[in-house]
Amino acid sequence: MNIQVRERPEQASPVVAKTAIADCDIHPARATPTELYPWLARRWHSHLETIGLHAYQGMMGGPPYPKAQPNASRRDAYPPEGGPQGSSLSFMQTQHLDPNNVALGVLNPLGTGQGLRNHELATALCSAINDWQIAKWTSLDPRLKASIVVANEDGPTAAAEIRRRAGDKNFVQVLLLSRNAEPLGQRRYWPIYEAAEEAGLPVGIHAFGYGGNPITASGWPSYYIEEMVGHSQCQQSALASLVLEGVFERFPNLKMIMIEAGFGWAPSLAWRLDKVWQRLKSEVPHVKRPPSEYISERVWWTTQPMEDPEKREHLLELIDWIGWDRLLFATDYPHWDYDDPSRVLPAGVSDANREGFYLGNALKLYGLA
Amino acid sequence: MTRHVVASVAELPPGSRKFLTIDGRPIAVFNIKGEYLGVLNRCPHQGASLCEGPLIGLAQSHNPGEIEYARQGEIIRCPWHGWGRSR
Numbered sequence: 001m002n003i004q005v006r007e008r009p010e011q012a013s014p015v016v017a018k019t020a021i022a023d024c025d026i027h028p029a030r031a032t033p034t035e036l037y038p039w040l041a042r043r044w045h046s047h048l049e050t051i052g053l054h055a056y057q058g059m060m061g062g063p064p065y066p067k068a069q070p071n072a073s074r075r076d077a078y079p080p081e082g083g084p085q086g087s088s089l090s091f092m093q094t095q096h097l098d099p100n101n102v103a104l105g106v107l108n109p110l111g112t113g114q115g116l117r118n119h120e121l122a123t124a125l126c127s128a129i130n131d132w133q134i135a136k137w138t139s140l141d142p143r144l145k146a147s148i149v150v151a152n153e154d155g156p157t158a159a160a161e162i163r164r165r166a167g168d169k170n171f172v173q174v175l176l177l178s179r180n181a182e183p184l185g186q187r188r189y190w191p192i193y194e195a196a197e198e199a200g201l202p203v204g205i206h207a208f209g210y211g212g213n214p215i216t217a218s219g220w221p222s223y224y225i226e227e228m229v230g231h232s233q234c235q236q237s238a239l240a241s242l243v244l245e246g247v248f249e250r251f252p253n254l255k256m257i258m259i260e261a262g263f264g265w266a267p268s269l270a271w272r273l274d275k276v277w278q279r280l281k282s283e284v285p286h287v288k289r290p291p292s293e294y295i296s297e298r299v300w301w302t303t304q305p306m307e308d309p310e311k312r313e314h315l316l317e318l319i320d321w322i323g324w325d326r327l328l329f330a331t332d333y334p335h336w337d338y339d340d341p342s343r344v345l346p347a348g349v350s351d352a353n354r355e356g357f358y359l360g361n362a363l364k365l366y367g368l369a
Numbered sequence: 370m371t372r373h374v375v376a377s378v379a380e381l382p383p384g385s386r387k388f389l390t391i392d393g394r395p396i397a398v399f400n401i402k403g404e405y406l407g408v409l410n411r412c413p414h415q416g417a418s419l420c421e422g423p424l425i426g427l428a429q430s431h432n433p434g435e436i437e438y439a440r441q442g443e444i445i446r447c448p449w450h451g452w453g454r455s456r
Binding site for chain 2: 068069074075076077336337338339340342343
């Protein structure tokens with residue numbers, strides 16, 4: 001792919017949004033391949049340079065589907081000083097945090113040690129990413145908060161990393177991805193939930209990841225578009241698994257956030273789960289309450305990419321079911337499917353709901369209110 | 370209609386563009402194969418800086434398995450969600 005990088009236009013500055021918002025899905029990037037080295041033991045430098053990364057997928061590097069935009073990001077988000085989109089704090093401030101009045105930005109780093117087969121390497125990279133988030137981002141801009149990135153397939157070690165970071169105010173959540181070796185409710189991931197609950201931190205499940213499985217339950221699709229809509233399918237499986245394995249029963253204070261999965265499917269999944277549970281609950285006696293109750297009480301949803309039905313009232317009906325207090329605004333900056341905060345909500349939303357949607361719900365969930 | 374001098378011909382060769390602000394409006398002027406076109410630099414979708422995107426063409430297919438790529442360089446693609454705007 002050829003990328004033309006041109007002079008930034010000298011333009012009238014954009015309208016500064018008056019309303020403060022929370023952005024619950026920002027993707028900071030590394031400017032160079034060696035940026036993590038200060039926090040990585042030397043043996044990993046040479047390992048990365050000679051052996052490289054091996055994710056839970058076939059022998060290929062990179063994502064399984066081409067992203068249609070360079071680095072899956074906005075073409076106007078290249079920092080003027082160079083480096084990929086999302087790699088410069090100062091440019092993120094200029095282009096996004098300041099003009100959009102982002103009062104709280106939650107960092108969800110991707111392309112970390114998550115989903116790697118070499119668990120030792122995964123652990124080292126995740127820990128380095130966590131240190132990097134503090135050093136390069138949250139310690140320099142107090143609006144930004146970090147996620148504890150963990151080696152998802154190594155439960156006990158992941159739990160140890162969470163415990164190490166617990167109480168550190170730089171971090172507001174634990175981050176998992178939606179594609180793993182097994183459905184997320186299963187036992188191998190329980191140590192992560194245990195540690196997160198202990199630390200009083202919600203667990204965010206973000207789209208993508210490498211699980212070594214076809215990305216849909218019907219096999220490998222052909223098109224990137226199918227991957228994009230497939231995030232909903234993937235997170236439906238994750239959520240069903242979490243409910244039916246009894247994770248919400250076992251960890252009664254655990255909260256989860258579905259990030260970038262859409263939310264239009266939430267009511268229909270909950271209705272279906274309830275119906276089947278009514279009839280088959282003898283298979284899962286550890287699930288003591290209707291699935292929809294766990295979903296309503298313990299799950300939050302980030303808004304991006306916002307569903308966009310032709311009849312906007314359908315969207316509002318949907319949100320009524322989920323609960324206006326459950327939605328967390330997100331832009332996914334700097335990715336190309338970015339949602340602009342001034343454009344996403346239709347008219348006719350009450351001030352209270354609007355305030356919660358854009359900021360209040362996030363502050364409350366993350367304990368920053 | 371007010372006239373504004375924006376550039377000399379030499380400054381705007383074919384395939385190039387120039388960004389301006391006129392009366393508070395962000396505008397980009399393109400030279401598309403010798404024709405000069407001014408575009409409001411605000412995507413109607415979500416307000417992105419439309420004119421920072423790449424100039425692309427149109428993939429068309431008249432028969433299964435046959436694709437023609439026409440109108441190269443005549444369509445601006447928004448750097449956010451990829452909507453195309455043509456001359």
